[in-house]
Amino acid sequence: MNNQSSTHTVDILGIPFLNTTEKDFQNILHTKIDEHANTFVVTANPEIVMYAKANPAYEKLIQTADYIIPDGIGIVMGAKMLKTPLQERVTGYDLFIHLLEWGNAHQKSAYFLGAQPGVIRKVRKIVEDNYPFLTIAGIHDGYFGDDRNIVHDIERTNPDMVFVATGYPKQEEFIDKNRSAADALWIGIGGSFDVLTGTVKRAPKSWQQMHLEWLYRVVKEPSRISRLTVLPKYLWQIVKQRFSKKKQVD
16 A cells, blocks of 8 residues: 555455544545545455455555555454454445535546446436536446546546446456546445435445444345355454464464
């Protein structure tokens, strides 16, 4: 990671997570955007960590990010189990909404890439209606083969923020390959466009407060149940990391 020294990160299975609060991280990003600093943010959960462990090229790629933030209660739990607690969970969706609001207040511009054609059209309408002072530099669905036209569009419009919502690993691979197209904030935000447009319902506040958003998603989309099998594997790896650290101390 480029901007953050190891003293400000917590190691979860070899992935360095930024140890910060949501508010402090928002302020970091405001400064980066104002300075036109090219910044790559990965919003990572246990699934992404386990995918990185199984795919060394992807692990290497995300470690070139400027910041990896704990988007997922499993990351916060893992840090606690390792006796290196993180200050707070920083969710990609909440960060996305905050940046839309802040970008609107400060007349910034953003490029939106991802989701199905019908969803991305709704994103345009919502942003135009709710964030009228945020310039939409460009918008494109997530179904593309050759990305050259999109990259040329980003170069031409030079946005302050590039939101890539194509899911991992595609979004991080796209950012890693193309981030030189604009000195912007580049951030992968998974299914955030689906949530923004109501295509996928976010868990009610009470479920969020109990850290059960993941369970709510499974209840609403039973097809996701197979993805839960990664959690026990992840927690087992955390236990192994904890005991290997304990042995080193002993």
